[in-house]
Amino acid sequence: MRLSYRTLQLTLSEPFATHKEVKPAKVPNILVTLEWEGLRGEGIAVPAKDYGMSDASLVAALDRFSPVLARSSPFTLEQTVAELVGLAGDQPSAVAAVDMALHDLLGKAAKLPLFKLLGLEGLPLAATGLTLGLMTADAAREKARRLSAWPMLKLKLGQVPDFAAVEAVREVYAGAIAVDGNGAWSADEAVRVAERLAHSSVVLLEQPVAPGAVEQLRYVRERSPIPIVADEDCTGPESVVRLAGCVDGVNIKLLKAGGLRRAMRMILLARSLGMKVMLGCKIESTLSITAMAHLAGLADWSDLNGHLLVADDPFQGMRLEAGRMTLPDAAPGLGVHAVAGR
Structure with missing residues (x-):
């Protein structure tokens, strides 16, 4: 699989504050793409300074992942994620982005929505607040x-x-x-x-x-x-x-x-x-x-x-x-x- 990524700058529609910070007007998300056998899977890495994850630290982790992903496929998802966790250190959002992309690819390869592939069809969805x-x-x-x-x-x-x-x-x-x-x-x-x-x-x-x-x-x-x-x-x-x-x-x-x-x-x-x-x-x-x-x-x-x-x-x-x-x-x-x- 081939890994690529780019940073998205998301603009907030209104100010948002907690006691720890006021969010800036633009918030970065890192879009991760995996290409495999003509299919594309995508995921998002979210910088979070309260967890020690910056744009730069997440990108560094993603770069460490490339050799593993080059010899992996969506069908090795369990083994691949385990290897990436070991390489990621304290950057779990980088693993999350690749994991999302792998699940996206797995569903596309099976031609099924992810919730159906996971056997979750029919379960009532918890309403969101x-x-x-x-x-x-x-x-x-x-x-x-x-x-x-x-x-x-x-x-x-x-x-x-x-x-x-x-x-x-x-x-x-x-x-x-x-x-x-x-x-x-x-x-x-x-x-x-x-x-x-x-x-x-x-x-x-x-x-x-x-x-x-x-x-x-x-x-x-x-x-x-x-x-x-x-x-x-x-x-x-x-x-x-x-x-x-x-x-x-x-x-x-x-x-x-x-x-x-x-x-x-x-x-x-x-x-x-x-x-x-x-x-x-x-x-x-x-x-x-x-x-x-x-x-x-x-x-x-x-x-x-x-x-x-x-x-x-x-x-x-x-x-x-x-x-x-x-x-x-x-x-x-x-x-x-x-x-x-x-």
Whole structure:
């Protein structure tokens, strides 16, 4: 197989902020292409500085992959991904991009949409929520009013949590509310936050403490009136085992997991260990969002909405209407195609 790649600069349709950063106006995604026997498979590598993955470090990892891919095929996917994980070091998003492209090729070779190839046809797709960045209570209320048809809204909160924003959303929104702390609080602060959020019937609290100390997650979970979900602490399959008993659920993202193959392994591990599963993303193009959406039948919650913040998304694939996903079933592989002129 022949590997090539190029960087896409995605323009945000509106500002997006967490307590850690305000996203720049343009966000890079690296488009990876594999060519094999007249077929093309595509995937996306997502730079993420909070996980130590930059444009340059991902490109360096992709360059290390070329010799392995030159002697591989889509039918050696399991062995190939295992080799790439060993070469990638701390750059799992590079593995994820190649893994997506391999699954795309596999589906095209079999002439089947990926979810059918994986035996997932007929499973109900977990409806996806919509994430709101840091904003004032008035802005949150207005957003929630406009988004009343969505099944879940996830609010970002900062180190000084703005409970007024959560309460404002609850005033006008009848659906499920989730809150994401992105590691903003100490364990004791997180317990107090969870107790306050319970008054607004929040259904889950995501990554309330900084990653790297799963026992703090256990401490919060044992005292929290609402379920606790790990995000930054949930990386590859081995992390799911470490999190058992410390959280109620895990947020699995392709850029952290290292692709669809490893994400499926994580889902099965989480299930066997009594944890619920959320499928998540960063700000990404429809290509990688669609790739993960093929696994939505295996999830309890989906948070696959990062492409909605992109004004010039160069791809079309899965359709999303008020949280309800429709997978592309008329085209093989990932079922994604380029938008003309982008």
